[in-house]
Amino acid sequence: xxxxxxxxxxxxxxxxxxxxxxxxxxxxxxxxxxxxxxxxxxxxxxxxxxxxxxxxxxxxxxxxxxxxxxxxxxxxxxxxxxxxxxxxxxxxxxxxxxxxxxxxxxxxxxxxxxxxxxxxxxxxxxxxxxxxxxxxxxxxxxxxxxxxxxxxxxxxxxxxxxxxxxxxxxxxxxxxxxxxxxxxxxxxxxxxxxxxxxxxxxxxxxxxxxxxxxxxxxxxxxxxxxxxxxxxxxxxxxxxxxxxxxxxxxxxxxxxxxxxxxxxxxxxxxxxxxxxxxxxxxxxxxxxxxxxxxxxxxxxxxxxxxxxxxxxxxxxxxxxxxxxxxxxxxxxxxxxxxxxxxxxxxxxxxxxxxxxxxxxxxxxxxxxxxxxxx
Amino acid sequence: xxxxxxxxxxxxxxxxxxxxxxxxxxxxxxxxxxxxxxxxxxxxxxxxxxxxxxxxxxxxxxxxxxxxxxxxxxxxxxxxxxxxxxxxxxxxxxxxxxxxxxxxxxxxxxxxxxxxxxxxxxxxxxxxxxxxxxxxxxxxxxxxxxxxxxxxxxxxxxxxxxxxxxx
Numbered sequence: 268x269x270x271x272x273x274x275x276x277x278x279x280x281x282x283x284x285x286x287x288x289x290x291x292x293x294x295x296x297x298x299x300x301x302x303x304x305x306x307x308x309x310x311x312x313x314x315x316x317x318x319x320x321x322x323x324x325x326x327x328x329x330x331x332x333x334x335x336x337x338x339x340x341x342x343x344x345x346x347x348x349x350x351x352x353x354x355x356x357x358x359x360x361x362x363x364x365x366x367x368x369x370x371x372x373x374x375x376x377x378x379x380x381x382x383x384x385x386x387x388x389x390x391x392x393x394x395x396x397x398x399x400x401x402x403x404x405x406x407x408x409x410x411x412x413x414x415x416x417x418x419x420x421x422x423x424x425x426x427x428x429x430x431x432x433x434x435x436x437x438x439x440x441x442x443x444x445x446x447x448x449x450x451x452x453x454x455x456x457x458x459x460x461x462x463x464x465x466x467x468x469x470x471x472x473x474x475x476x477x478x479x480x481x482x483x484x485x486x487x488x489x490x491x492x493x494x495x496x497x498x499x500x501x502x503x504x505x506x507x508x509x510x511x512x513x514x515x516x517x518x519x520x521x522x523x524x525x526x527x528x529x530x531x532x533x534x535x536x537x538x539x540x541x542x543x544x545x546x547x548x549x550x551x552x553x554x555x556x557x558x559x560x561x562x563x564x565x566x567x568x569x570x571x572x573x574x575x576x577x578x579x580x581x582x583x584x585x586x587x588x589x590x591x592x593x594x595x596x597x598x599x600x601x602x603x604x605x606x607x608x609x610x611x612x613x614x615x616x617x618x619x620x621x622x623x624x625x626x627x628x629x630x631x632x633x634x635x636x637x638x639x640x641x
Numbered sequence: 642x643x644x645x646x647x648x649x650x651x652x653x654x655x656x657x658x659x660x661x662x663x664x665x666x667x668x669x670x671x672x673x674x675x676x677x678x679x680x681x682x683x684x685x686x687x688x689x690x691x692x693x694x695x696x697x698x699x700x701x702x703x704x705x706x707x708x709x710x711x712x713x714x715x716x717x718x719x720x721x722x723x724x725x726x727x728x729x730x731x732x733x734x735x736x737x738x739x740x741x742x743x744x745x746x747x748x749x750x751x752x753x754x755x756x757x758x759x760x761x762x763x764x765x766x767x768x769x770x771x772x773x774x775x776x777x778x779x780x781x782x783x784x785x786x787x788x789x790x791x792x793x794x795x796x797x798x799x800x801x802x803x804x805x806x807x808x
Contacts, residue, residue: 314771321756322781482691482716485745496716503719504667574668574712574723576694587697587712600697602712606752611744640771 279303285625287315295609295636297629301622309617311610316640324599328565329355332596333426339601340638341422342385345378345414346579347638348428353506354575354586354599355430358568364553367432368507373445373545374417374428376538380452381410382580383531383538386633387459390528393630394469399459406455409448417441431559442546449539459532470525474616474628477522484615485607488582489534490632493527495520500578511548514541524631531633534580565594581605581633603638610639645718649688657681669722675709675735678726682711682741685724689717693742696749698757702783705730707759711738728759737763756781 279302286296294315300308320339324332336351337344349371356363363371384407391399411421417437418424427434476486478494491498499516501509517533519526558566568590576585582604589598609632616628646663653671654661657680661671673681690713699708711724728735738746740763750761755770758779769775778785796803 314773317771319780322787483743483745485693485742485748487692498716503716504721572670573664574694574721576714576721583694585694585712587695587710589699598697598699600695602695607745607748610748615744 280307283622285629287312293634293636295634295639297613297617297625299617299622299625304622306617306620306622306625309614311614313610313636313640316636318641320641321599321601324596326595328594329430329568329596330426330559330566332599333429335426337423337425338637339603339641340579340581340635342635342637343378343382343580344423345374345418345428346382346577347584348424348426349375349507350575350577350579350584350586352428352430353577354573354588355568357573357575358571358588358590359430359558359566360569361431361556361558363432363556365550366436366552367554367556369545369549370433370437370554371428372507372509372512373542373549374424374433376541376545377410377413377445377448379580380535380538380542381407383535383633384410384455386531386580386630387528389634390470390524390531390627390630391466393626394466396463396466399463399466402455402458406451409451413441413445413448416444429555429559432553432555434555436554442549445542445546449542452535452539456532456535466528467525469624469627470528470631471523473524473624474620474631475521475523476612476616480615481522481612484611486582486612487604487607488578488580488633489527489530490582490608490612492516492518493530494522500576500583504576506575506577508545512541512544514544524627527631527633567592567594568596579604581635581638582608584638601638601641603641605632605635605639606641608632608639609634609636646720649718649720649722653681656684667720669720670725671722672725672727675726675728678724679736679738679740681724682738685713685722686741688715690715690722692716693738693745693749694721696738696746696753698753698759698781700730700757700781700783702730707733707757709735709753709759733757733759734762735759737761739764755779758782 281301283299283301285299287294296312298310298312299306336347339347384403388400388403415421418427476494478496481491481494497516497518502516514537517530519530570590570592572589574587585602587600588596591597650661650669659671659673663669692714694712694714697710706727707730709726713722750764751767751770753759754767756779777790792806796806798807
C-alpha cells in the first residue's frame with residue numbers, strides 16, 4: 268500500500284528587506300512579507316535620516332534656519348528654502364520686493380525641473396533602464412551649473428531664498444545662461460519622451476492608486492494628480508507670483524506608475540514655461556526687504572502662528588510656525604509630502620504586488636527619505 | 642475676501658459654540674474642547690474637509706499644556722482650517738481621529754506619540770517610528786535636555802578627547 272504523501276510544509280513564504288542601503292533608495296527600508304512572487308504585506312521602516320529639524324529650528328534664528336531648511340530635501344533644497352522663508356515673511360509681516368518674488372519663482376521652478384530629472388533617472392534605473400539614469404544625471408548638471416553661478420552652491424544653496432527675499436541678485440549674464448539651459452532641458456524632455464517599450468512594459472498597469480484611496484492615504488502632488496485629481500497648491504492657493512503666470516496642471520486618470528511618470532515629464536514642460544515667463548517679466552529693483560538687508564544676529568519674531576503651504580516637486584509641503592515673541596520660533600512643524608507617500612501610500616500599493624514590480628512602484632512615487640524623516 | 646470663510650465660520654460657531662477667527666483669505670483657526678473634537682471632525686469631514694494636511698503638537702511647558710493642532714484642507718472650498726485643542730501635559734491623552742481620516746491620521750499620530758509622548762486613544766498602531774531603542778523622555782518636549790542626553794549616552798568623561806564636553 269502506498270502511503271499518502273505528507274502535505275508539503277508551506278515553505279513559499281519568506282521575508283525580504285528592501286533597502287536601506289539600496290543604491291539610490293536613500294536611507295529607507297521596507298520590510299516585505301512575500302508568498303512566492305506576491306508581496307502579502309509591506310511595512311515601511313523609516314528613521315535612518317531622522318535629524319530632528321523641528322527641534323533644531325527651535326534653537327536657531329530665522330536666518331540660520333534658512334540654511335538649515337536646505338537639508339529638508341536633498342533633491343530640491345530651493346523649494347524648501349521657499350516654504351520656510353514664506354512662513355517667516357508672513358509671521359513677521361514683511362513685504363518681499365517684486366524682483367525677489369520673481370527670482371524666488373525662477374529658482375524654485377529650476378529646482379523642480381532638476382528634481383524631476385532625478386525622478387526620471389531613478390525611475391529608469393529602478394526599472395533596469397541604465398541609459399535613462401545616466402542621461403538624467405548628465406542633463407541635471409546643466410541646472411547645477413546654474414545653481415553654482417547664482418547661489419554659490421551646486422546642490423545646497425545655503426539659504427539662497429531667505430526671509431525677506433533672496434540673498435543676492437542674479438549675476439551678470441545669468442538670464443542668458445538660464446535660457447540656454449532651458450533649451451537643453453527641452454532636448455532632455457525629447458529624449459525622455461522617446462518610446463521605450465521596456466520601460467512601458469514595466470510601468471503600465473503597475474501600482475494602481477485609485478483617487479479615493481489616494482485622498483484617504485494623504486497623497487498630494489504628482490501622485491494625486493496621476494490618480495486623476497486636478498489639484499495644485501500653486502493654482503488653488505497662489506503664493507509669490509503664481510497667480511500672474513500662465514501654466515497648466517497635468518492630470519492623468521490611470522493612477523498607475525506610468526501615469527505618474529508621464530506627469531513628471533509634463534510638469535517639467537510647464538516649469539520651463541513658467542521660468543520663461545518670469546524671466547520676460549522680471550522687474551528691476553531690490554531683492555531683499557530692508558529689514559534683512561544687513562545681516563543681523565537676532566531678529567525678534569512677533570507673537571503669532573502661521574501655516575504656509577507650497578507645492579514642491581513631490582507634493583504639498585507646509586510649515587506650521589509658532590512664535591511667542593522670541594528670536595527663534597517656538598515651534599516649527601514641517602509637513603513633508605513623502606511622509607505620507609513613503610509610509611501609508613507605499614504600504615498600500617506594495618500589498619498584493621509582484622515582487623518584480625516593487626522597484627517600479629517605489630520609484631514612481633518620486634521618493635526622498637530626507638523630507639519624510641526630517 | 643470671499644464670503645465662504647465667514648459663512649463657514651458662522652456655521653461652525655452656531656453649531657458647536659466655539660471660538661474662531663479668520664486670519665486671512667483661506668485661513669480659519671478654531672479652538673475646541675477635546676471632548677467635542679471628534680464630533681466637530683466628523684462634521685467637517687462631511688463638509689468635504691477630506692485632506693488632513695498635518696497634525697502637530699506644541700509644548701507649552703510653562704502653562705503645563707500640550708496644544709494639539711489639526712490642519713485640514715478642503716479641495717472643494719479651498720480653505721485651510723486649523724483646529725486647536727488643549728490637553729493636560731501631565732496626562733497627555735486624546736481621542737484619536739483615525740475614525741475620521743483613517744490612515745493619514747494614523748501615521749501623523751504615530752509620529753507625535755513618539756516625539757511628544759501624547760497618547761491617542763483608539764489608534765491601533767503607536768509603535769516607534771523614527772527612533773530606535775529610545776528610553777529617555779520624548780525628545781521634542783521642551784524639558785528634554787538634549788545636551789545632557791548626548792553627554793550621558795555618547796560621551797565618556799574618562800576619555801581625554803571628550804572631557805571638554807563636561808566643562
